[in-house]
Amino acid sequence: MTRHLDAPEVDSVRPLAPQEFEQIRQLAYRTFGLDLKSGKEELVSARLRKLVRGGGFHSFQDYYRSILHDRSGESLLAMIDALATNHTSFLREPDHFQFLRDQVIPELGTRDPIELWSAACSTGEEVWTLAMVLNESLPHRRVRIAASDISNKALSFAQRAVYPVERCHGVSAAWLSRYFAADGRPPMSYRIAPALRAQVSFTRLNLIESYSWPHAFPIIFCRNVMIYFDRPTQERVIAGLSRHLEPGGYLFVGHAESLTRVSHSLEFVRPAVYRKAGKKEARWNK
Template sequence: MSTHNDISPFAFHKIRDYVYRTAGIVIGNDKTALVTGRLWRRLELYGHKTYEAYFAYVSSPEGAQERSTMLDLLTTNETYFFREPAHFEFLRDQIIPQQRNKPMRVWCAASSTGEEPHSIAMVLSDVMGKTDWDILATDISGKVLEHARTGVYRAERIDHIPANYLKNYCRRGIGEYEGMLAVVPSLRSRIRFEQHNLMHTRKNDEQFDVIFLRNVLIYFDQPTKQKVIENLLQCLRPGGWLILGHCESITGLNLKLTTIRPSIYRKPADAVQVLQKLAV
């Protein structure tokens, strides 16, 4: 009798190929336990005995909604507030001062359940107050974006939030929300959450001063990394900043970026900007 851990090589490759084609994410050959661990309850829910039968269902027109759910389950990654704090310090101490009171547009390009864009918003609000700043937060998963929009988290997820930010930007839940924490509405209102696949270019001509793309490239192969970052750079203004995760790099990629420090890069300023700065 098969168990929920039994997945044939055929079904495993079908599922991983779909995830790669759709999201660009590489699921390694050693990740069968991850796939079965995240999907076996879906087989039980629909009464499928095998992963082949489940994949046949999600590949059918009737399985469109489940196809989206499967992608959500296989592409959602753990995150928490103020992960890799050096990046938030760099934003506060280096990037914001260089804006010289100009509007600040930030794109958090893999926002997951929202801890990262809310962390960015706390820094921007603390330093820039109510001046002109806003954040676009995107993810491929509609499910995590629903969570992110609520701004409500389990209280144990707040360990890394600085005490003054916790006091100014968060409220502890009471009653049925005991043990929960909510980001204040005035902060949430500055973040626009939107579903977006990094394999695709943005439809409009938005330009951002800073793009955070952290702890995502580790799931991509080199050609996908190249394509994803090229897509992002179309939306990064000349002189803008790209911030990757600490364990990620752009080594071996053909990109016009200047390394400021490991995991922090800058798009070269164009000639017009340089001349304007010299004239000041």
């Protein structure tokens, strides 16, 4: 039978039941730390419905079971992609970049290369902002940025490095001409220039699992991800980040992510900026 064009599409997926929400909540918490509090039922239903329908399932329960049975892990990754919030922008929380420029970069001494980690980089705007700030301040230094996220979808977007013009509004005309290549006339999108792209390597990394980098970093940005975690998970994540900071190194978190009620070993520098105690290596300016 063909559906009349004006007739509403009948959704064959049964509404999300409380015990289904609970199963998905626990799975998201276990696998990537997401703390879905009660009240988030509608959000979960809206974000997963397409996957449930697309997989041909009639209930969230069947969909949930299929994730557990999928040994490839692909369905779980797709669920994580759908549930994670990827919102970000160029120069987000601009005082962080001002502080980086005015305070942190001068402390870096003559080190070369300069290595940074953007943990939970989402679609890349934070990474490219960091690259542009460093290239502006230290044009002759080698910059290496490790960029990571749990979401493959966000990472491939970041790696492609093409941004529709409306996502570049915060970027100055000078930076657009120096660090981007315009596509279309007038520009419809901008692509990050090859010289900057060559300074960044992307890795899939789950902050709640154990991981290790071959070296520690003088600067780590991990912003606007811990806001989705509960306190024990935040403590675990901060402990992992602290292990990968050099003594004297700086951790930037989101302004909405005060660590006041989280136990950690870092020193408070200013809102949303922390530092690892200890003697700095010789390559820092004292």
